[in-house]
Amino acid sequence: MSAVRIVADGTPAPQGSKRHVGGGRMVEVSKNLPAWRAAVEAAARLAAGPAWVPWDGPVSVSGTVAILRPGSTKFKDFPAGAPDLDKIQRAIGDALEKSRLITNDSRICHWNIRKVWAIGVPGMDIEVRQIES
Numbered sequence: 001m002s003a004v005r006i007v008a009d010g011t012p013a014p015q016g017s018k019r020h021v022g023g024g025r026m027v028e029v030s031k032n033l034p035a036w037r038a039a040v041e042a043a044a045r046l047a048a049g050p051a052w053v054p055w056d057g058p059v060s061v062s063g064t065v066a067i068l069r070p071g072s073t074k075f076k077d078f079p080a081g082a083p084d085l086d087k088i089q090r091a092i093g094d095a096l097e098k099s100r101l102i103t104n105d106s107r108i109c110h111w112n113i114r115k116v117w118a119i120g121v122p123g124m125d126i127e128v129r130q131i132e133s
Contacts, residue, residue, distance in 0.1 A: 002055075003129040004101065008043035009121050010036050012065045014087030015094065030083070033091060040095035040124070048101050055130055056103040060110040061092070063126030066118035078117075085115045092124070101128060 013032035093105035
């Protein structure tokens with residue numbers, strides 16, 4: 001089984017929450033989303049290397065996303081609040097596709113990502129693994 005470890009620093013941002021800006025247009029709510037996706041994309045390209053051939057089969061993504069602890073929080077020991085983990089995963093999946101690590105984020109058949117408080121720099125440490133048939 002082949003796997004790639006990807007470590008990216010940056011503020012994990014959700015993708016999928018939209019707001020109406022008029023004229024039938026919608027924009028992402030998170031102002032941090034472009035920087036987060038760029039950080040994940042760059043880290044994935046670095047991890048894969050220049051001769052990488054994008055995976056076009058089922059993959060599993062596992063690891064940790066570390067977010068900054070706000071000044072006050074209802075849950076001291078766990079980041080059981082915004083941003084939503086599923087929306088952070090959505091941004092990661094799109095970045096993995098854009099980086100050409102995988103041909104399409106629909107190839108992700110399994111997620112095992114946990115959200116934790118960052119100790120120091122926020123970011124992620126994940127492994128993308130091919131699933132053998």
